[in-house]
Amino acid sequence: MPHSIRQRTNPNSPYIRKNGPKWRNQQNRSEAVNPTNAYEYGLSFPTGYTAFKALISARVVSAIWSHISDCDETFNYWEPGHYMLYGRGLQTWEYSPKYALRSYTYLLFQLVPAFLYNAVLRPDKLFIFYFQRCLLAVTCSACEVYFYKSVCREFGIHVGRLTLIFQLFSAGMYVASSAFLPSTFSMYMTMLSIGAWYHRKYELAVFLTALSSFLSWPFAALIGVPIAIDMLFMRKDLMKFTKWCIISLCIILLPMVRIDSLYFGRLTVAPLNIVMYNVFSSHGPDLYGVEPWYYYVLNGFLNFNFIYLSALVTPIALLAVSKLVSVNARNPACLPYSLSILPLYLWLMVFTLQPHKEERFLFPIYPLVCLCGALTVDAMQKLYFRVFVRTGQHYLHHTSHLVFPTVFITSLLGVTRILALYKGYHAPMDTYMELSKMTAEGNLPTLNHFNICVGKEWYRFPSSFFLPDDRWNLMFLKSEFRGQLPKYYAEESGTSIIPDYMNDANKEEPTRYGNVTSCHFLVDLDLSTSSEFEPNYSQQIEKWVLVKSIPFLDNYRSSLPRARHD
Template identity: 65%
Template sequence: MASVVRQRKQNNGKRDPKKLAGRKLSAIGRNEEIPSNPNPADIGIVYPSGDTAFKALLSARFCAAMWNSISDCDETFNYWEPSHYLLFGKGFQTWEYSPEYALRSYTYLLIHVVPAWLYHQLLQPNRFLIFYFSRCLLGLLCAFCEVYFYKSICREFGIQVGRLALAFLVFSAGMFISSTAFLPSTFSMYMCLVSLGAWYQRKYELAIFTTALSSFLSWPFAALIGVPIAVDMLFRRREIIKFFNWSLISVAVILLPMVKLDSSYFGHLVVAPFNIVYYNVFTSHGPDLYGTEPFHFYFINLFLNFNLLFVAAILTPLMLIIVAWLVPSKPRNPACLPYWLSLMPLYLWGTVFFTQPHKEERFMFPVYPLICLCGAITVDSIQKLWFRFCIRDVERGTHYLTHTAPIMVVAVLVCSLLSVSRILALYIGYHAPLDLFMELNHLTTERHLPTEQTVNICIGKEWYRFPSSFFLPDNRWQLQFLKSEFRGQLPQPYSSLPNATSIIPPYMNNENREETSRYFDIERCHFLVDLDLGVTTDFEPNYAQQTDQWTIIKSIPFLDAARSHRFFRAFYIPGVSSKFCTYAPYNLLQSTRFKWGKKEVPLPTR
């Protein structure tokens, strides 16, 4: 419930001028171009308190934790799988975790694993409950960071921009997707929220430290977001000594312990941030081995995740110039940062990453909150322009918000409805793998499986949708890869030796070359997961039609994107999308070669 700011402090019927002046500076007087009456209480501005904002954000993030799919196999095999190994001694290892290359940091994993380990030790839950517990913790951390960012926006850009940005943060599909992902780019997004929030509040020490935390612990390229902060400190404020002192403190507090911890896991001196920068920037091929995308890739992806809000964010610099030129206003408070500097992180990030051949959705996660902020500034600018040119016969000194509130309401409603539509489309279309693998936990109770025998669950072309070993009931279950049309390098299980993290595994390379040692004999598979798209090849047959070898025990609809309408597969419209979208069965099959007993009641097929 929003708190209404009507704090008219009265002392014998008179306002306290000192308190009133303080409200003007902190609420709107810093940056709003208002002819008079700058106190929000005088015009009845309704805006959420910090507590209310936190409750709204936390609700949205917990929804993301429970309903969001894993859209990137990098999240599964580079983060969930090594974490599963640290917890249970079993999991998949990618070449990035080979001591020969050591691109990833175990320190980053441990800050996620330790809470999960405590939860496991205290309650002994199912493993997939640990998965969702970890996601909820990520959502909690994200909500805390977003509230801090929201308060900082209100201070730097004004309450109107702050409440708009908050609404966009709560409902945007982009924040839904990124907020609970177990990825370094998501952690960098958290730190971006804090570092920019601290910068907007002129807490430079915290801004430097959290930028360093993001760069060292999660993703070194996130240092790009800190460039405008460095420009402000070094060239505008001339606080050179403070900048270098806190940079050195950050190195001592973050990087040195991280190097020591990672080196103990890998068995030799490792500086993971340096290794990942060297591989991506200074090798001849860089990350392009894993695919390249056209220039417009991010335009499409960001429009899907933020719809009209992304368009508004692109137009923000132009809108600010038009408002400054056409709308008469008092000079902006000199205590505020100039717009070109405070909003630079978004456009600097976009300039660098839009021009890279290798593009992935997660690369834009760190600046997702800035898209919400810039979109809010554009909506606010439209309100000012509308008031200036379309509202007539108003009293002198009338605040622009009193006549332009419908524009704000329409903007929030349209963007929110489109975002919710996108979220529903993603859940309905792509959530089947998580639901299907969760079904494995029922098999041990509903079917009489051997208590000591290893259970092989195989996967072919759907390997990249495997949600992680947290969805396998216990260590008896082993995921096995079948040969498919994919010709890149698949991960392989960690060694069973105690020092597995420091052993250089055989048959690994850093060039994404196929390693045939990964493939398993289908004759030894007990269960198989496959998507039936009705298209077959030599290495990707239709297993569901091989009824003499496989029995379907669970089937969940999964979007067949190639046979569905582009718009209706991207945005869900009740009663309409189902007419334009085609769904294929995502199947869990049991081999007929193994005659395991089962109860009289069969497993449901839907």
């Protein structure tokens, strides 16, 4: 289906670093992780530097080629960010001072490099967009390396390297790694806070959990529940836990309240507002996006294939190993399995029970999916060794024929999913890029402004960073969608003025719509169907001239199973 614009008339290292960190002996000899033992048992694993090079290669690919899969990313983050940088952008009701569900502090924290880049070099807006994405890619890679090292420390080299491979090639990490979303930032913080916990750096773990909860997404505090259980009930360290909760509140929340209050023009505690709306309001978030309980199963399988299914049964696999395989007692310095992998299942339980489900809600636990998938593969190797081999030097020597096909198949499925996403869904971004090309080549009428219109394709608009300059204005046309669309910020004091015609119930606001006769360009998807408010503009050749057409996947006519990405 064409998406068009129309104008009127092997990541494993081959060596082992001898002077690497010393690791604790874990469950048995198979999980000995210092380099000397690794040589003895024939284990090879990537150093942190090698892992970073592999990861950053994959994440930069995501930054450049990944499409925006959620309109919330465009209208709640890229658009306010564009307003803060250029003084013009679209505003949603969540940023109205009357509701103040979103935080400008989060945007400032993320956009400081973009502000500096723009102030010094004054680049094209598209360069700012991809510069910011590449910074997110670098940040994600660094967090993943820390998480990889912490997994090696807590669960052993073999589980660590499997986790790394699963993260490297999964479509889920590809989508989430460079997204400008609080859930992506919470994913970064999950890797750092859980990594700090696995390193027994409790102060850092508490602070990073608080940073994730206050600055990006309050519900990310769920990730920290097992850390709190460890500190309060296992280590009985109430004093340290309380101290660092207070420190975190003072360092993070108080400045955040001050900054947001300046922007909104009144006292604002954005994390509290979003909790009140989602948990205690009469309708909460269930006005749209309500999905059945199995939505996350289908979506998880699309993003992680068999790794996700393996992660769902990790507790059963570990229980089977503990009952059937004779192993040495686990080192007392290690966390109990039931606690160390609890964040994943706690998150899945809570969010599966919520009627409102979206793919991005699982972003914070994507690294834990890879970890638990690796634990299940490791457990299956031990069970195979116990049942079919029983004797021998080391179980990894006798089960490599299980690991290599698993890694190859899951990686191949992940890469093919990534390629399918690019081929099927990247057309909107390519289409809007044509505007910059037309402007640079001078292929435009001599007008002071241009209205580029969208009807049913409003939610695939990739942001104002794709509009070449201030002469361009996005205009909405009425379509079959009956919800509330965003509107442009007021030019002066836009963040503190309560805009007219906004509501928190997603009720349609007719004032958002323009007239098609005012459109100079129109972006639409040709589905070979039409209705009163969604005519087939491709057939109106007497009114429109085709400028650019790019194929686009119609997922509703594709084979099941599927979970929506667009």
